[in-house]
Structure formats: structure tokens, C-alpha cells
Amino acid sequence: MYAPDTEVRLLRTDGTISQDVFVVEEDKNAGDVRLVRKDTIVRDDKSGKIISGTRIIANAQRVFPEDIIHKAPVIDLNTESVAHCPTCHERHTVNPEDFSITCSKHGVFELYRTKEQVRRAKRPATEKSTKSKDKEVKHTTTATEAAPAQATAQVNLDEIKAMGELWVKRLKFDYSHIDARGYALLIEIDGTLYKHCFNTYNGTMGKKASDNDLSKLRSTNGAYKVADAQKARDQLAAKGYTKVD
Numbered sequence: 001m002y003a004p005d006t007e008v009r010l011l012r013t014d015g016t017i018s019q020d021v022f023v024v025e026e027d028k029n030a031g032d033v034r035l036v037r038k039d040t041i042v043r044d045d046k047s048g049k050i051i052s053g054t055r056i057i058a059n060a061q062r063v064f065p066e067d068i069i070h071k072a073p074v075i076d077l078n079t080e081s082v083a084h085c086p087t088c089h090e091r092h093t094v095n096p097e098d099f100s101i102t103c104s105k106h107g108v109f110e111l112y113r114t115k116e117q118v119r120r121a122k123r124p125a126t127e128k129s130t131k132s133k134d135k136e137v138k139h140t141t142t143a144t145e146a147a148p149a150q151a152t153a154q155v156n157l158d159e160i161k162a163m164g165e166l167w168v169k170r171l172k173f174d175y176s177h178i179d180a181r182g183y184a185l186l187i188e189i190d191g192t193l194y195k196h197c198f199n200t201y202n203g204t205m206g207k208k209a210s211d212n213d214l215s216k217l218r219s220t221n222g223a224y225k226v227a228d229a230q231k232a233r234d235q236l237a238a239k240g241y242t243k244v245d
């Protein structure tokens with residue numbers, strides 16, 4: 001649960017994350033949290049206590065840390081788990097072993113799971129927690145975590161580099177066994193310069209073979225038009241990218 005004064009955002013029912021930031025006032029019973037809209041807060045000068053502001057009661061399942069904004073929170077529904085692209089809100093079904101979703105338009109987004117969801121995902125649904133089976137559970141967990149890395153073929157970076165100018169940076173990622181990298185490819189298509197962005201996770205673009213199809217990088221689909229090549233390079237460098245030699 002969240003400590004009082006934690007800054008949070010709300011996941012709305014359409015899968016979008018609130019632009020508004022809320023502050024936790026108190027945890028209610030039955031999984032509800034009382035929140036105050038940050039921009040409406042007035043505090044007592046002496047105690048710092050919130051004395052007025054717009055309050056709402058939110059379901060704790062829909063309350064996320066403030067920095068959630070670029071991730072895709074996992075929502076558990078009755079029969080399945082889903083996550084939405086943070087940009088266009090396209091809905092994806094999520095399996096327990098998944099660590100990202102791939103939006104057809106906006107690329108790969110890291111999933112965000114609450115501690116409780118991580119705990120549940122690691123325990124097979126049929127497993128009863130008896131002492132003798134504890135070791136089995138541990139073993140299953142390891143296998144599940146290793147699975148995404150081995151599921152697909154490695155992306156051929158030499159082939160991508162030959163298409164144009166490739167830039168890379170390491171991405172901060174919650175799963176320590178996943179090496180996440182963000183790439184930007186500056187590529188000339190029909191005489192115009194474009195920028196394609198994609199991520200790799202342990203060297204793969206996704207779990208399906210089609211996710212690793214490089215022909216999409218030769219298409220203007222999903223690419224940004226670059227008006228000024230030098231400006232684009234400067235922006236990449238400012239964002240922490242380095243050119244791949």
C-alpha cells in the first residue's frame with residue numbers, strides 16, 4: 001500500500017493514465033485509497049497537514065506511482081490480464097511471463113506490475129502453498145523468468161547498421177536479467193531522411209519472429225521525418241544515445 005503523501009497517478013477505465021498527480025491521504029479498508037488532487041492542496045502552515053483539496057476515493061488497483069507515465073500497467077480482469085499502450089491506449093492481453101507489450105504504432109513498452117501482481121505471477125495458479133512444494137515453486141519461477149530471453153532470435157544489428165546511421169542507449173529496466181536498449185536509426189527512404197525508434201530486450205525486438213522483421217525499418221510506416229540531420233543527432237546525443245560504429 002502507499003504511504004501518506006506519496007505522489008501517484010490514476011489508471012482510468014479506458015486504460016489511460018491521468019495527467020493529474022494525486023497525493024495519498026490515507027489507505028481505506030477494502031483496497032480503497034483516499035487521494036487529494038495535488039494542484040488543489042492547501043496545507044496547514046504549522047503541521048503540513050492537508051486541510052483542503054479535491055478528494056476522491058480510488059480503487060488501490062488503479063493507483064500507481066507518479067513515474068508510471070511511460071510504462072504500461074497490468075490490469076487484472078476476471079478472465080485475463082491486459083495492458084494498454086501509454087500513447088494510443090491500444091489494448092493487449094498479457095501473460096504472466098510477459099515483460100513488455102508491443103504497440104503496432106508506438107513500439108515496445110515495459111509492463112508495470114504491482115508487488116502483489118509479481119508475487120501472484122510467480123506462483124502457478126493451481127499451486128497450494130504446502131511446505132513440501134516450496135522448492136518446486138521456486139524452480140518454476142526461475143524457468144518463467146528465463147523464458148523471454150530465449151524465446152526469439154537475436155536481431156541482426158549489423159544488418160540494421162548497414163541501412164543507415166544507428167544510435168543506441170541503455171534503458172533503465174526493472175527486470176535485472178533483461179538487458180534493455182533503445183535504438184534510433186536514421187535512414188534515407190526515397191531521398192528523405194527518417195528516424196525509426198525501437199527497443200531490444202536481451203537482443204530481441206519481441207517474442208514473435210515477426211517482431212524481429214527488419215523490413216519494417218525500410219518502410220516510412222511508424223517513422224519520423226527528419227528535417228535537419230544534425231539537429232536530430234544533437235537531440236539523440238542530448239538524450240544519452242551514442243552512435244554505433
Ligand SMILES: [Zn+2]
Nearest residue numbers: 085088103106
Ligand atoms: Zn500505441
